[in-house]
Amino acid sequence: MDRAFGLPLERGWPVRRLPSVRGGAHVGWWYSVRARRLVAYESAIERDALMMLDRDRQVVGLSSQPMRLCWRLLPGSGIYADQITHVPDVFVRYVSGAGVVLNCRRRAARSRQAEALLPATCAMAGWGYAVCVELDHVMASTLRWLADYRHSRYCSASLRQRVLNSCEQPRRLTELAAVDDPMRTLPAVYHLLFYGELQVDLRQPLSYASVVMRARS
Structure with missing residues (x-):
């Protein structure tokens, strides 16, 4: 992981296909003015996170589902699995050169495994880590409308x-x-x-x- 810091993950494409959802609800592609390309999203929370990143002029690049992380845990680790895999939702690159990994989850549905493992893993690579939750309904609706003029x-x-x-x-x-x-x-x-x-x-x-x-x- 110590060699991952300089990887241009913000330029990558999703490591997995978008899920097939009846009616295509909350799954699609967002045109990011920061990435200057389409970026996939798999939920309304993830779409809103991409929208909020577009508002941030310090962001110079981003990608969704940018990598697959795998952990092999020793017995007694407290998590009962021989191997855990996880695909983070978004990777963000800032003008300072800093990278941040984002997970987008509902307030009551955060992954305990990701919460336990991702912060330390990201720190090893020199990245920050944050969890995005749903926006206030009125704020989200207004910003989605304003985003058409971005x-x-x-x-x-x-x-x-x-x-x-x-x-x-x-x-x-x-x-x-x-x-x-x-x-x-x-x-x-x-x-x-x-x-x-x-x-x-x-x-x-x-x-x-x-x-x-x-x-x-």
Whole structure:
């Protein structure tokens, strides 16, 4: 594992096929602006984790189901299995060069085996380890909608600056729409909301009455 640190796992493809689910619910491909390619997901929680990583400008690459880890445990280890295998959900590379392994689980369904083994295994490779759980329902719904505007084509540099300058003081979304042609301005506002350059209360449903303000560094 000490030789795994420099492996470009963020460029890899899934080590297993996507499961076959009737209707294709919560299984599919997410276009990641950080990876600049499609990334597979196997659950709604995993899809939302990919979405949140797209919001993070420190992320420079990511992949899903990036590797298969195998452990052979000695008798008396406390886990009754000769061999344990596990495929983590996501591998993330940050601009600092750091790598982080993510597992996406429901709050009540985390794997006890993975919780016991993965942190130490990741530390041996020089990676971080974290567990992602489901987002608040309202926040998740709003961010999924805003994510449709995550591509840079929705916000030119000049329009970005004009919108940000208009938000030095809190303003309602309907007021921001009048900064320029609403057909151009609103997509730019949604783009900046997704990336956090503009802020809104994500605990409340987004509407034209929502109060928007510029993020403070």
